Amino acid sequence: MDFLTGMSYWGIILLAIINAIIVSRMKIVFHGEEEDEEEKRGSCSVG
Amino acid sequence: MQCGLIRDSIDRWALTYSPGIYTCIFIDVKENSHMEYIAKYWVILVIMIVYTAFCLLIGQWFKKKAAENVDAFYVAKREIPGWAISLAFFSTFISTNTYIGQAGFSFQAGLSWAWVGFYWVVFCMISWLLLGPRMRVQTAKLKSVTIPDYFDYRYKSSFSKAIRMFSAVIILFATLWYMTAIAKGCAHLLVSTLGMSYAWGAFLVIFITTLYSVLGGMYSVLWTDAVQGLIMFFVAILMVMIPAMYVGGWEPLMYSVAHTPHLTPKGQPMGNGLMTFCTLVSFAYITSIGLAVGMKQISEPRCLIRFYSIDNAKSMKFAMIATPIFLGVSLACVFAVGALVHGMATDQEASYLVKHTDEVIGFMLAKFNNPWVTGCVMAGLFAAGMSSYAAVSIIVGTAIVGDIWTVIKPLEPKKQVSYTKRLMWIYSAIVFIITLYPPAGIVELTAFSGAVFTAGFFPAVFGGLFFRWGTGKGAFWSMIIGIATTVIWRFGLRFYLPGMKDIHEIIPGFIVSLIAYFIICKLTASDKPDEEHLDHVFHTKKS
Numbered sequence A: 001m002d003f004l005t006g007m008s009y010w011g012i013i014l015l016a017i018i019n020a021i022i023v024s025r026m027k028i029v030f031h032g033e034e035e036d037e038e039e040k041r042g043s044c045s046v047g
Numbered sequence B: 001m002q003c004g005l006i007r008d009s010i011d012r013w014a015l016t017y018s019p020g021i022y023t024c025i026f027i028d029v030k031e032n033s034h035m036e037y038i039a040k041y042w043v044i045l046v047i048m049i050v051y052t053a054f055c056l057l058i059g060q061w062f063k064k065k066a067a068e069n070v071d072a073f074y075v076a077k078r079e080i081p082g083w084a085i086s087l088a089f090f091s092t093f094i095s096t097n098t099y100i101g102q103a104g105f106s107f108q109a110g111l112s113w114a115w116v117g118f119y120w121v122v123f124c125m126i127s128w129l130l131l132g133p134r135m136r137v138q139t140a141k142l143k144s145v146t147i148p149d150y151f152d153y154r155y156k157s158s159f160s161k162a163i164r165m166f167s168a169v170i171i172l173f174a175t176l177w178y179m180t181a182i183a184k185g186c187a188h189l190l191v192s193t194l195g196m197s198y199a200w201g202a203f204l205v206i207f208i209t210t211l212y213s214v215l216g217g218m219y220s221v222l223w224t225d226a227v228q229g230l231i232m233f234f235v236a237i238l239m240v241m242i243p244a245m246y247v248g249g250w251e252p253l254m255y256s257v258a259h260t261p262h263l264t265p266k267g268q269p270m271g272n273g274l275m276t277f278c279t280l281v282s283f284a285y286i287t288s289i290g291l292a293v294g295m296k297q298i299s300e301p302r303c304l305i306r307f308y309s310i311d312n313a314k315s316m317k318f319a320m321i322a323t324p325i326f327l328g329v330s331l332a333c334v335f336a337v338g339a340l341v342h343g344m345a346t347d348q349e350a351s352y353l354v355k356h357t358d359e360v361i362g363f364m365l366a367k368f369n370n371p372w373v374t375g376c377v378m379a380g381l382f383a384a385g386m387s388s389y390a391a392v393s394i395i396v397g398t399a400i401v402g403d404i405w406t407v408i409k410p411l412e413p414k415k416q417v418s419y420t421k422r423l424m425w426i427y428s429a430i431v432f433i434i435t436l437y438p439p440a441g442i443v444e445l446t447a448f449s450g451a452v453f454t455a456g457f458f459p460a461v462f463g464g465l466f467f468r469w470g471t472g473k474g475a476f477w478s479m480i481i482g483i484a485t486t487v488i489w490r491f492g493l494r495f496y497l498p499g500m501k502d503i504h505e506i507i508p509g510f511i512v513s514l515i516a517y518f519i520i521c522k523l524t525a526s527d528k529p530d531e532e533h534l535d536h537v538f539h540t541k542k543s
Helices: A003-025 A033-041 B034-061 B070-078 B082-093 B096-109 B111-142 B147-155 B160-194 B198-247 B250-258 B283-298 B301-308 B313-343 B347-353 B357-368 B371-408 B413-436 B442-466 B472-493 B506-523 B531-538
Strands: B260-263 B269-271
Touching: A003 B111, A003 B313, B034 B160, B034 B198, B034 B371, B070 B198, B070 B301, B070 B371, B070 B413, B082 B198, B082 B301, B082 B313, B082 B371, B096 B111, B096 B160, B096 B198, B096 B313, B096 B357, B096 B371, B111 B147, B111 B283, B111 B301, B111 B313, B111 B442, B111 B531, B147 B160, B147 B301, B147 B371, B147 B442, B147 B472, B160 B198, B160 B371, B160 B413, B160 B442, B160 B472, B198 B250, B198 B313, B198 B357, B198 B371, B198 B413, B250 B260, B250 B313, B260 B269, B260 B313, B260 B347, B283 B301, B283 B442, B283 B506, B301 B371, B301 B442, B313 B357, B347 B357, B357 B371, B371 B413, B442 B472, B442 B506, B472 B506
Parallel strands: none
Antiparallel strands: none
8 A cells, every 4th residue: 555545544543633632722611501501400491 | 126246156145236226135036934034134133123122212211301392302402422422423424325335436446535534534623623612602602403593593684584494495405315315225225135125114214213303302313323323433343344354364355455456447457556546536536525525514404413412511522532533433444445345356246346336335245244244234334324314304303393484483392392293204204205216316416415505504604603794694695606606516517617527516616605605794794793692692791
């Protein structure tokens, strides 16, 4: 298997690793989380 | 059903051709009694019955919870863990076509075909990194439960209702062909594996999938999708191991693939073409398929709606890491299978299969001839089809009731759920009838509907999530212009202009609709929602 053909396989693994590094450095906050929790504890009716 | 290639090496089994989808079929030519039938197929029957019972059990389990209110039935109250959503996204995006069609095509295209999978993983990352977190936050803030109602609540303009109803109509039209194609593929699998009639196969697949989707709403759709995703993941790994097990190891397999005496469809020797970059297929074609299918992850409602249901930020982060891994590993396995099957095929078999690549996976299973392996792979193929069908089934029900009916005539939340269930049944009945008499070119229609979604929905979704200056008029007209460009390119230009055949309609449709969105939003700045609304949506000020 030549380099470019093989790259499609190990490249997929490399992409997954790069993605994991990017995500682990991201700060993800659901701003509405507290409000949602309050809503869940109260009425759940959304229509 | 006519008999195609009969293999000498296995006297009881015949490799046959079934109209519509080419697949390997296990038929005992002398079979005539029920007992013989059960004795022969019991392994596959047991696996399929356990699998079906499990799906229905999940539906029944969530029946009461899903019926509580609209939020529960439509988006599972946004309380599903990240790992389940991750698997559900993967199983929804990948359908039977990938495990049969794309896997088999590498028999003709070689191992370079995995570049298509590479593109798909790139778009999976884009979808989760760019769209996922914002979509979850904004839709929760806006109390949006469908993609069309997101357009309505986010853009809050005189065009909002028009965008909502128009996008719901697009969903109804484009989804019909997709559901028909899945039902048709699964029905042919039942014909092939269990000798069932096509009509009964279509009925069972549609009925069972709709039943568990209606019973448990988004809860059962997501949880069955998650289980189906897990099955598909392991089946992908199993599939790539079959040629190696047959030949006696990876080394002899790779040697035979690299030195294959088999011919291309044009009759030229393949040589080492299966192992070298783009010798048997152009990179332009790989890119075209890679973009056309991969971009569905950033635009199709069946994928985007997954983001709505994640329970918290920690889960989101986990799913953002896990989804490209599930997808990537599965695709790396599945896209190699066809090329590796050359190691199992004789010259005569290869000369047939290279022109009928949809039969490659069936051929591989027949030649391997292990009922347990066949049963497990079949369960994976059904999982791929049913997970996609269930996902779009609920999208359709919510679009009709939530985005068309309630806009025209508001409904009580309880009635909305009940009407959604009924409409899901009615739509599935229509799909069943069309599946019995499928129009010609259904596969092309399905691929085309993906392009319509991308050109129509992506700018409105992306702009809505990221740009405060996005307007309802910009979203509406970008949809119209994007879809019109897609239609014109597909039916008026692509096959008539020299050198344009490999340029899939998704590319011009996507570019033109994106440009249209930017220009029209800037020209219609007065249509922008008020600052208070935008602060609420973008969380730029405590509201």
